[in-house]
Amino acid sequence: MKEETKYENKIDALERAAPNHSIWQQLKDAIRGSEADYTKIGIGKAIFLLAVPMILELIMESTFAVVDIYFVGTLGPSAVATVGLTETYLFLLYSIAMGLSVAVTAIVARRIGEKEKSKAGLSAVQAILIALIASLPFSIGGIFFAKDLLALMGGDEWVITNGYKYTQWMLGGNAVIMLLFVINAIFRGAGDAAIAMRVLWIANGINIILDPVLILGIGPFPELGIEGAAIATNIGRGIGVLVQLWVLFHGGKHIKVLREHLVYNWEVVKNIIKTSLGGIGQMIIAMTSWIFIMRILAEYGSEVIAGATIAIRIMMFTMMPAWGMSNAAATLVGQNLGAKQPDRAEKSVWLTGFWNMGFLICVAVVYFIFSDTLVGIFTDDAKVIEVGSSWLVIVSYAYFVYGWWMVAVQAFNGAGDTITPTKINLVFFWLIQIPLSYFMAEVLGLEYTGVFWAIFISETTVGLFTLWLFKKGKWKEVKV
Numbered sequence: 248m249k250e251e252t253k254y255e256n257k258i259d260a261l262e263r264a265a266p267n268h269s270i271w272q273q274l275k276d277a278i279r280g281s282e283a284d285y286t287k288i289g290i291g292k293a294i295f296l297l298a299v300p301m302i303l304e305l306i307m308e309s310t311f312a313v314v315d316i317y318f319v320g321t322l323g324p325s326a327v328a329t330v331g332l333t334e335t336y337l338f339l340l341y342s343i344a345m346g347l348s349v350a351v352t353a354i355v356a357r358r359i360g361e362k363e364k365s366k367a368g369l370s371a372v373q374a375i376l377i378a379l380i381a382s383l384p385f386s387i388g389g390i391f392f393a394k395d396l397l398a399l400m401g402g403d404e405w406v407i408t409n410g411y412k413y414t415q416w417m418l419g420g421n422a423v424i425m426l427l428f429v430i431n432a433i434f435r436g437a438g439d440a441a442i443a444m445r446v447l448w449i450a451n452g453i454n455i456i457l458d459p460v461l462i463l464g465i466g467p468f469p470e471l472g473i474e475g476a477a478i479a480t481n482i483g484r485g486i487g488v489l490v491q492l493w494v495l496f497h498g499g500k501h502i503k504v505l506r507e508h509l510v511y512n513w514e515v516v517k518n519i520i521k522t523s524l525g526g527i528g529q530m531i532i533a534m535t536s537w538i539f540i541m542r543i544l545a546e547y548g549s550e551v552i553a554g555a556t557i558a559i560r561i562m563m564f565t566m567m568p569a570w571g572m573s574n575a576a577a578t579l580v581g582q583n584l585g586a587k588q589p590d591r592a593e594k595s596v597w598l599t600g601f602w603n604m605g606f607l608i609c610v611a612v613v614y615f616i617f618s619d620t621l622v623g624i625f626t627d628d629a630k631v632i633e634v635g636s637s638w639l640v641i642v643s644y645a646y647f648v649y650g651w652w653m654v655a656v657q658a659f660n661g662a663g664d665t666i667t668p669t670k671i672n673l674v675f676f677w678l679i680q681i682p683l684s685y686f687m688a689e690v691l692g693l694e695y696t697g698v699f700w701a702i703f704i705s706e707t708t709v710g711l712f713t714l715w716l717f718k719k720g721k722w723k724e725v726k727v
Contacts, residue, residue: 280441300444302571329410346527348432355436360585389418416477437502450487525665554634577661603650611643652710663727
């Protein structure tokens with residue numbers, strides 16, 4: 248083990264000493280996709296090759312979200328409300344899809360690290376089957392009960408009468424969303440992050456083009472209004488899924504599904520479901536905690552909600568590189584544990600965490616200096632700018648810890664230990680963050696700034712606690 252560590256340190260040192268043009272070559276390899284064995288090449292290079300396409304993938308997804316709501320916004324507030332109310336139901340779907348994706352990434356990465364590519368292919372098929380079954384209830388509900396679902400959420404007459412077709416399309420065709428998440432998780436776990444990136448660029452690129460065409464009726468296309476937005480999403484993501492399946496069955500650089508894999512295997516299905524339960528729990532806890540936080544903020548007026556919403560959007564966009572690096576850590580942990588190299592898996596997390604911390608400290612400095620300017624891009628309301636910039640400044644104080652928390656959580660997930668982060672989220676978000684937010688805002692009278700400080704305190708604490716648990720090393724013993 249010591250000799251192996253010396254070899255890895257030597258490789259890392261050579262990478263740091265390499266001429267600058269090698270960085271450009273690595274960037275090309277990252278975008279094009281590499282056949283490198285991530286359990287053997289230098290850890291820094293492995294992180295770079297995996298993180299770059301993951302970052303670009305997330306940036307494209309964020310760009311689509313902004314463009315989509317922009318064109319829907321041209322149809323009026325009721326159309327935007329339809330999207331918001333439908334997304335309330337889609338959030339549950341996203342929780343299942345992302346939780347399943349966490350498990351799939353961990354299991355496929357472990358099989359690839361074990362050099363069991365056939366078992367990785369078999370796991371991929373079972374994951375696709377689970378995704379299709381999980382999408383069925385949402386499809387049935389959306390197709391047959393769209394108006395009822397919108398009415399249940401308090402939709403107005405226009406939403407129920409004219410917007411229900413959007414809900415029918417989005418929920419009825421949710422299988423393409425589920426498959427897009429899960430199959431890209433297969434590629435990421437295998438180390439084919441560049442394929443996942445290209446698929447999402449294709450899917451969202453088509454979506455962005457079709458949005459104005461079908462919503463506004465440009466050229467020979469009919470003016471479909473809000474229904475056109477849903478049709479554009481289904482076409483774009485449907486084509487993305489077809490591309491995924493074609494690549495998966497014809498072979499990526501690290502994984503390929505063969506004819507003999509097209510069978511039902513209960514043991515593999517059971518393992519995926521068991522591992523995914525923790526991931527789903529993480530997502531549901533995180534999403535519902537934000538609902539409670541926004542409910543507390545709603546007591547202080549629409550300007551506070553608007554400022555908080557803008558701040559969250561800015562945070563989500565600027566943190567994409569950090570999430571990309573964290574996702575890379577999950578793949579490296581899974582593959583290195585599969586290759587029986589737990590020390591290398593741990594080293595991958597420490598190096599990624601250091602990079603993440605450095606990046607988020609830079610982001611925090613930008614928030615601290617330019618918070619008013621950043622929020623002012625989206626609004627000219629003085630109160631909204633004050634609220635949004637206050638959130639950015641207060642949260643920026645926690646970013647040096649938050650960078651480590653993101654990576655540590657993904658390390659647990661990459662190891663297949665999805666239960667530990669779920670328990671952490673439950674305690675710190677539901678039992679600490681929400682009550683503390685209410686206490687500081689209402690009891691101490693700090694109003695909305697009290698909520699922001701409560702978030703800073705709870706997330707700094709959860710970051711340090713998660714890092715402490717990671718250092719204990721029990722995640723290295725998890726079997727998936």
